[in-house]
Amino acid sequence: xxxxxxxxxxxxxxxxxxxxxxxxxxxxxxxxxxxxxxxxxxxxxxxxxxxxxxxxxxxxxxxxxxxxxxxxxxxxxxxxxxxxxxxxxxxxxxxxxxxxxxxxxxxxxxxxxxxxxxxxxxxxxxxxxxxxxxxxxxxxxxxxxxxxxxxxxxxxxxxxxxxxxxxxxxxxxxxxxxxxxxxxxxxxxxxxxxxxxxxxxxxxxxxxxxxxxxxxxxxxxxxxxxxxxxxxxxxxxxxxxxxxxxxxxxxxxxxxxxxxxxxxxxxxxxxxxxxxxxxxxxxxxxxxxxxxxxxxxxxxxxxxxxxxxxxxxxxxxxxxxxxxxxxxxxxxxxxxxxxxxxxxxxxxxxxxxxxxxxxxxxxxxxxxxxxxxxxxxxxxxxxxxxxxxxxxxxxxxxxxxxxxxxxxxxxxxxxxxxxxxxxxxxxxxxxxxxxxxxxxxxxxxxxxxxxxxxxxxxxxxxxxxxxxxxxxxxxxxxxxxxxxxxxxxxxxxxxxxxxxxxxxxxxxxxxxxxxxxxxxxxxxxxxxxxxxxxxxxxxxxxxxxxxxxxxxxxxxxxxxxxxxxxxxxxxxxxxxxxxxxxxxxxxxxxxxxxxxxxxxxxxxxxxxxxxxxxxxxxxxxxxxxxxxxxxxxxxxxxxxxxxxxxxxxxxxxxxxxxxxxxxxxxxxxxxxxxxxxxxxxxxxxxxxxxxxxxxxxxxxxxxxxxxxxxxxxxxxxxxxxxxxxxxxxxxxxxxxxxxxxxxxxxxxxxxxxxxxxxxxxxxxxxxxxxxxxxxxxxxxxxxxxxxxxxxxxxxxxxxxxxxxx
Numbered sequence: 001x002x003x004x005x006x007x008x009x010x011x012x013x014x015x016x017x018x019x020x021x022x023x024x025x026x027x028x029x030x031x032x033x034x035x036x037x038x039x040x041x042x043x044x045x046x047x048x049x050x051x052x053x054x055x056x057x058x059x060x061x062x063x064x065x066x067x068x069x070x071x072x073x074x075x076x077x078x079x080x081x082x083x084x085x086x087x088x089x090x091x092x093x094x095x096x097x098x099x100x101x102x103x104x105x106x107x108x109x110x111x112x113x114x115x116x117x118x119x120x121x122x123x124x125x126x127x128x129x130x131x132x133x134x135x136x137x138x139x140x141x142x143x144x145x146x147x148x149x150x151x152x153x154x155x156x157x158x159x160x161x162x163x164x165x166x167x168x169x170x171x172x173x174x175x176x177x178x179x180x181x182x183x184x185x186x187x188x189x190x191x192x193x194x195x196x197x198x199x200x201x202x203x204x205x206x207x208x209x210x211x212x213x214x215x216x217x218x219x220x221x222x223x224x225x226x227x228x229x230x231x232x233x234x235x236x237x238x239x240x241x242x243x244x245x246x247x248x249x250x251x252x253x254x255x256x257x258x259x260x261x262x263x264x265x266x267x268x269x270x271x272x273x274x275x276x277x278x279x280x281x282x283x284x285x286x287x288x289x290x291x292x293x294x295x296x297x298x299x300x301x302x303x304x305x306x307x308x309x310x311x312x313x314x315x316x317x318x319x320x321x322x323x324x325x326x327x328x329x330x331x332x333x334x335x336x337x338x339x340x341x342x343x344x345x346x347x348x349x350x351x352x353x354x355x356x357x358x359x360x361x362x363x364x365x366x367x368x369x370x371x372x373x374x375x376x377x378x379x380x381x382x383x384x385x386x387x388x389x390x391x392x393x394x395x396x397x398x399x400x401x402x403x404x405x406x407x408x409x410x411x412x413x414x415x416x417x418x419x420x421x422x423x424x425x426x427x428x429x430x431x432x433x434x435x436x437x438x439x440x441x442x443x444x445x446x447x448x449x450x451x452x453x454x455x456x457x458x459x460x461x462x463x464x465x466x467x468x469x470x471x472x473x474x475x476x477x478x479x480x481x482x483x484x485x486x487x488x489x490x491x492x493x494x495x496x497x498x499x500x501x502x503x504x505x506x507x508x509x510x511x512x513x514x515x516x517x518x519x520x521x522x523x524x525x526x527x528x529x530x531x532x533x534x535x536x537x538x539x540x541x542x543x544x545x546x547x548x549x550x551x552x553x554x555x556x557x558x559x560x561x562x563x564x565x566x567x568x569x570x571x572x573x574x575x576x577x578x579x580x581x582x583x584x585x586x587x588x589x590x591x592x593x594x595x596x597x598x599x600x601x602x603x604x605x606x607x608x609x610x611x612x613x614x615x616x617x618x619x620x621x622x623x624x625x626x627x628x629x630x631x632x633x634x635x636x637x638x639x640x641x642x643x644x645x646x647x648x649x650x651x652x653x654x655x656x657x658x659x660x661x662x663x664x665x666x667x668x669x670x671x672x673x674x675x676x677x678x679x680x681x682x683x684x685x686x687x688x689x690x691x692x693x694x695x696x697x698x699x700x701x702x703x704x705x706x707x708x709x710x711x712x713x714x715x716x717x718x719x720x721x722x723x724x725x726x727x728x729x730x731x732x733x734x735x736x737x738x739x740x741x742x743x744x745x746x747x748x749x750x751x752x753x754x755x756x757x758x759x760x761x762x763x764x765x766x767x768x769x770x771x772x773x774x775x776x777x778x779x780x781x782x783x784x785x786x787x788x789x790x791x792x793x794x795x796x797x798x799x800x801x802x803x804x805x
Contacts, residue, residue: 020066020067020322021064021065021066021067021322022065022067022088022089022090022091022092022093023061023062023063023064023065023091023092023093023233023320024043024060024061024062024065024070024072024086024088024092024093024095025059025060025061025062025092025093025094025095025234026059026060026094026095026096026097027054027057027058027059027060027096027097028041028054028058028059028060028074028096028097028098028099029058029096029097029098029099030076030078030079030098030099030100030101031079031098031099031100031101033714034058034708034714035054035057035058035059035764036054036058036074036076036079036097036099037054037055037058037667038053038054038076038077038667039053039054039058039060039074039075039076039079039099040052040053040073040074040075040076041053041054041060041062041072041073041074042072042073042075043062043065043070043071043072043073044071044073045066045068045070048065048066050062050063050064050065055133057764057802059802061232061233061234063233063320063325064325064370064371065088066088067088067089068087068088069085069086069087069088070085070086070087070088071083071084071085072084072085072086072095074097074099076099077608077613077667078101078102078666078667079099079100079101079102080099080100080101080102082097082099082100084097091260091263091320092260092320120206121603121617122503122551122553122559122561122603123503123505123549123551124503124504124505124548124549124550124551124561124562124563125208125211125212125213125505125549125561125563125599126151126208126209126210126211126561126563126599126601126619126621127206127207127208127209128149128150128151128206128207128209128660129204129205129206129207130145130146130149130204130205130206130207131204132145132199132200132202132203132204132205134704134718134758135199138720138756138758138769138771138796140199140756140771141160141194141198141199142194142197142198142199142202142205142227143156143164143194145199145205146166146194146205146207146225147700147724148672148674148700148702148722148724149207149674149700150617150658150659150660150674150675150676150700151168151169151207151209151619151658151674151676152166152167152168152207153166153167153172153676153695153698153726154166154167155167155172155782156782156788157782157786158277158302158305158341158786158787158788158789159246159275159277159279159302159305159307159788159789160246160248160273160275160277160307161273161275161277161307161308161309161336161338162277162305162307164193164194166178166225167694167695168207168209168210168222168223168225169209169210169222169223169621169623169654169656169658169676169678170222170623170654170656170678170679170680170691170694170696171210171221171222171223171595171623171625171654172222172694173629173630174569174571174572174574174575174629175220175221175222175223175569175593175629176220176222176223176224176225177212177216177218177219177220177223177224177225178193178194178224178225178227179216179218179224179225179226179227180197180227180229181226181227181228181229181366181382182215182216182226182380182382182440182442183382183384183438183440184218184438184458184460185227186460186572186573187362187384187436187438187460188332188334188360188362188384189334189358189360189388189390189434189436192311192332192334192360194227197227197271198240198250198252198271200238200240200252200254200798201229201230201252201254201269201271202227202228202229202230203228203229203230203231204228205225205226205227205228206224206225206226206228207223207224207225208220208223208224208225208226209222209223209599209619209621210222210223210563210565210567210597210598210599210621210623211223211547211549211563211564211565211567211597211599212224212565212567213492213505213507213549214454214456214490214491214492214505214507214508214509215442215444215454215456215490215492217440217456217457217458217488217489217490217509218458218488219486219488219511219513219567219568219569219570219592220567220569221567221568221569221593221594221595221597221625222567222569222595222597222623230254231326232256233256233258233265233319233320233326234256234258234802235256235257235258235802236255236256236800236801236802237253237254237255237256237800237801238253238254238255238798238799238800238801239251239252239253239798239799239800240252240253240796240797240798240799241796241797242769242794242795242796242797243794243795244771244792244793244794244795245279245789245791245792245793245794246275246276246277246278246279246789246792247274247275247276247278248274248275248276248792248794249272249273249274249275250271250272250273250274251271251272252269252270252271252272253269253270253271254268254269254270255267255268255269256268258319258320262318262321263318263319263320263321264316264317264318265315265316265317265318265319265328266314266315266316267313267314267315267316267328267330268312268313268314268315269312269313270310270311270312270313271309271310271311271312272309272310273307273308273309273310274306274307274308274309275306275307276305276306277302277305277306277307277789278301278302278303278305278306279301279302279789279790279792280299280300280301280790281299281300281301281302281346281402281787282297282298282299282300282779282787283346283787284297285345285346285347285348285402286298286299286300286346286402287348287401287402288401288402288403289348289401289407289408290408290412291408291410291411291412292410293409293410295348298402298403300402300403300404301404302341303341303350303352303404304339304340304341304350304351304352304353304354304355305339305340305341306337306338306339307336307337307338307339308336308337308338309334309335309336309337310334310335310336311332311333311334311335312332312333312334313330313331313332313333314330314331315328315329315330315364315366316328316329316330317329317330317366323369324367324368324369325368325369325370326366326367326368327366327367327368328364328365328366329363329364329365329366330363330364331361331362331363331364331386332360332361332362332364332384332386333359333360333361333362334359334360335357335358335359335360336357336358336359337355337356337357338355338356338357338358339354339355340354340355340356340422342786343423343583343643344583344643344644345786346786346787348402349399349400349401349407350400350401350402351394351400351422351423352396352398352400352404352422353393353394353395353396353422354393354394354396354421354422354423355393356390356391356392356393357390357391357393358388358389358390358391359388359389360386360387360388360389361386361387362384362385362386362387362388362436363384363385363386364382364383364384365381365382365383365384366381366382367379367380367381368380368381375446376445376446376447377443377444377445377446378442378443378444378445378446379442379443380440380441380442380443381439381440381441381442382439382440383437383438383439383440384436384437384438384439385436385437385438386435386436387433387434387435387436388433388434388436389431389432389433389434390431390432390434391429391430391431391432392428392429392430392431392432393428393429394421394422394423394427394428395420395421395427395428395429395470396421396422397416397417397419397420397421397427398414398415398416398417399414399415399416399417423583423643424643425643427470428468428470429468429469429470430466430467430468431466431467431468431469432464432465432466432579433464433465433467434462434463434464434465435462435463436460436461436462436463437459437460437461438458438459438460438461439458439459440456440457440458441456441457441458442454442455442456443455443456449496450495450496450497451493451494451495452493452494452495453491453492453493453494454490454491454492454493454494455489455490455491455492456489456490456492457487457488457489457490458486458487458488459485459486459487460485460486461483461484461485461486462482462483462484462485462573463481463482463483464481464482464483464484464573464577465480465481465482466480466481466482480517480518480519480520481516481517481518482515482516482517482518482573482576482577483514483515483516484513484514484515484516484573484576484577485513485514486511486512486513486514486570487511487512487513488509488510488511488512489509489510490507490508490509490510491507491508492505492506492507493505493506493507494506500553501552501553502550502551502552502553503550503551503552504548504549504550505548505549505550506547506548507546507547507548508544508545508546509544509545509546509547509568510542510543510544510545511541511542511543511544511545511568511570511592512540512541512542513539513540513541513570513592514538514539514540514541515538515539515576515577515588516536516537516538517536517537517538517576517577517586517588518534518535518536519534519535520532520533520534520535521533521534521535537588537589539588539589541570541591541592543568543570543592543594544566544568545565545566545567545568546565546566547563547564547565547566547567547597548563548564548565549561549562549563550562550563557604557605557606557607558602558603558604559602559603560601560602561599561600561601561602561603561619562599562600562601563597563598563599564596564597564598564599565596565597566594566595566596566597567594567595567596567597568592568593568594569592569593569594569595569629570592571587571590571591571592571629571646574646575587575590575629575646576588576590578645583643583644584643584644584645584646585643585644585645586645587645587646587647590629590646590647590648591627591648592627593625593626593627593628593629593648594625594626594627595623595624595625595626596623596624597621597622597623598621598622598623599619599620599621600619600620600621601617601618601619601620602616602617602618603615603616603617604616604617605662606662611665611666612663612664612665613663613664613665614661614662614663614664615661615662616659616660616661616662617659617660618657618658618659618660619657619658619659620656620657621654621655621656621657621658621678622653622654622655623652623653623654623655624653625651625652625653625654626651627648627649627650627651628648628649628650628651628652628682629646629647629648629649630646630647630649630691631644631645631646631647631649631693632645632647632649633649633650633682633684633689633692649682649684650682650683650684651682651683652680652681652682652683652691653679653680653681653682654678654679654680654681655678655679656676656677656678656679656696657676657677657678658674658675658676658677658678659674659675660672660673660674661673661674667706668705668706668707668708669703669704669705669706670702670703670704670705671701671702671703671704672700672701672702673699673700673701673702674699674700674701675698675699676697676698676699677696677697678696679696680694680696690730692730692731692732693729693730693731693782694729695726695727695729695747696727696729697726697727698724698725698726698727699723699724699725700722700723700724700725701722701723702720702721702722702723703719703720703721703722704718704719704720704721705718705719706718706719707719710759712761712762713762714762715759715760715761715762716759716760717757717758717759717760718757718758718759718760719755719756719757720754720755720756720757720758721753721754721755721756722753722754722755722756723751723752723753723754724750724751724752724753724754725749725750725751726749726750726751727749728746728747728748728749729746729747730745730746730747731745731746731747732745732746747781747782750778750779750780750781751778752773752774752775752776752778752780753774753775753776754771754772754773754774754775755771755772755775756769756770756771756772757769757770757771758770764800765799765800765801766797766798766799767797767798767799767800768795768796768797768798769795769796769798770793770794770795770796771793771794771795771796772791772792772793773789773791773792773793773794774789774790774791774792775791776791777790777791778790
């Protein structure tokens with residue numbers, strides 16, 4: 001860490017400006033005074049090229065334009081193109097444009113520029129970029145957005161705040177890494193994650209499947225999800241509040257204020273989430289046990305599953321100044337409370353009064369500068385350092401039934417657990433204290449328009465200390481410690497040729513992780529003398545990986561995409577050291593898993609025919625995995641287990657295909673449909689079997705329709721419909737030829753549907769929305785006995801201010 005700050009200060013002090021630059025910003029409207037949405041804005045110069053696309057409010061922002069006279073071009077599918085000439089001689093200049101709509105469009109309108117999202121999706125990687133503008137106005141969670149993305153399946157054990165894992169093309173759990181602005185989300189802790197970050201705080205979401213580019217340096221074996229937070233430098237304020245079923249309340253406020261003369265910027269956001277999660281559940285484990293041990297199936301409400309999270313972020317510094325595009329220093333603070341209804345699976349006797357508490361206080365720093373010292377040299381530095389704490393409270397010995405009352409034995413008497421707690425490990429008031437640090441550094445240099453080199457490094461460290469006030473004083477005096485340090489380096493070379501029709505990226509990665517577990521033990525010799533002996537278990541894993549991605553534009557509308565990577569995934573803190581709060585047992589000898597990942601795909605479109613716009617994309621993939629990390633295959637069918645342990649399962653192979661269709665008509669009607677089908681098999685006892693607890697076939701679809709000037713002039717009503725289909729899958733490994741009783745472990749087909757609407761008032765500042773989740777109240781679950789919420793209703797108000805006068 002000290003060397004980083006010395007380097008940073010040296011760069012900061014030694015930097016001087018080599019030219020004056022400013023920014024263009026403004027708003028585009030069409031002749032009916034409606035916001036010009038998805039209008040391409042292009043500025044060309046002798047030695048530079050800038051482009052962007054207008055947002056949901058018709059606004060645009062283009063940074064780092066050299067002083068002088070420029071021509072700005074505006075292109076749209078539904079309006080006539082327009083070019084204006086203007087002079088830039090200040091840090092910022094506002095340009096507002098009115099376009100004339102096209103009444104009689106040609107059969108095809110060709111626009112040569114691409115959005116930033118399209119550029120990312122045509123670089124060769126199997127990647128989807130998710131926009132969040134519309135979702136931010138509705139009661140839609142970030143995980144809901146991801147769940148509609150092709151090849152992505154959200155595995156969530158319950159309602160708001162419950163444990164979530166992400167599956168990309170069949171690889172799931174920790175094989176998929178989550179980033180928040182390039183920093184591994186695990187560094188922030190459970191109180192600041194995708195459950196708590198609202199879409200309104202997110203600019204977009206990048207989903208990389210199988211092959212991960214070098215700039216996202218991490219051990220992401222199965223893919224990566226990068227949450228890109230909003231980094232606007234214009235003054236704004238957004239606030240929203242929603243309320244709905246199961247006493248669910250969610251509120252957030254985020255804003256930014258920039259002093260134009262100095263560039264000094266203050267940025268802040270706060271959020272609060274709460275839910276009782278008292279939805280109804282049923283199934284084989286939800287019973288009422290009566291006299292004689294007779295079990296009667298019932299429908300019950302969850303009664304010990306409440307969730308609460310609160311947090312915020314504050315940053316201050318400078319934006320869009322000569323020596324930095326962004327230089328912000330601040331902190332993240334968050335805490336959460338989660339009641340625990342059961343162990344890894346739903347069991348006949350649920351928990352009562354077992355709960356978890358977490359908090360985190362992390363300092364952060366961001367520095368970004370394009371064209372540092374010389375044109376083409378870009379630097380990005382993100383870092384955080386701080387403390388995270390987690391507490392586990394389990395001291396109630398009484399057993400409970402799903403009715404919420406104390407359980408009775410076969411004689412009708414209330415009874416207690418002999419071990420004195422809800423979980424079998426015994427009563428606990430355990431605390432886990434962590435000191436965490438992570439710093440990501442990226443340097444890139446454009447030699448010219450065809451050659452670019454990127455060097456990236458990420459360091460992540462966790463210093464963990466466990467204690468429990470319910471154990472003896474002597475045991476607490478000699479506390480166990482857990483340390484994990486990870487360094488990952490990457491070098492990338494990018495090459496463009498044939499008028500940018502060919503784009504290639506070649507990269508190499510080096511992985512290094514050291515883990516140390518120290519547990520003092522009290523030993524007694526033959527004379528009865530006691531002494532303290534440290535039991536030390538350590539490992540130092542080093543691996544290398546490499547890969548490439550390439551795309552070739554066969555025509556302006558058809559692109560071939562291919563990528564491959566030898567990927568490595570190092571076991572994380574929970575898999576190595578365990579976690580009592582999540583019922584995970586330690587396994588210090590677990591090994592890294594490796595995979596050879598391959599993708600081959602096509603992107604067709606976007607094709608524009610009169611008022612019709614559509615695109616189709618498809619990807620064929622295969623993953624060859626060694627030392628796959630997961631739950632033991634032999635015990636995967638034991639759904640009465642409260643504790644789980646991660647092990648190296650063996651060699652596995654995944655192969656499949658996914659495809660996606662996007663269609664819009666006259667910008668008012670939109671359709672999205674995607675499908676994913678794959679196989680995931682593993683060799684167990686020299687027999688190839690399907691990996692249990694994995695859905696192999698999923699489909700998602702959504703419809704959107706927009707009405708203008710409904711009730712009020714200049715207002716807009718948007719209607720939304722979404723569907724989610726998951727084919728049946730089994731939680732049980734086939735036990736020989738005898739399949740009698742196996743259907744007991746099968747998760748049936750699931751089909752759920754959502755409906756929503758949002759109403760934007762004429763001032764464009766206030767939006768009201770209403771959503772119905774799981775309209776027909778169908779049973780939805782991932783694991784056989786862990787059920788998700790049924791039908792639910794939510795209302796939301798969202799207020800945005802983009803200018804302060």
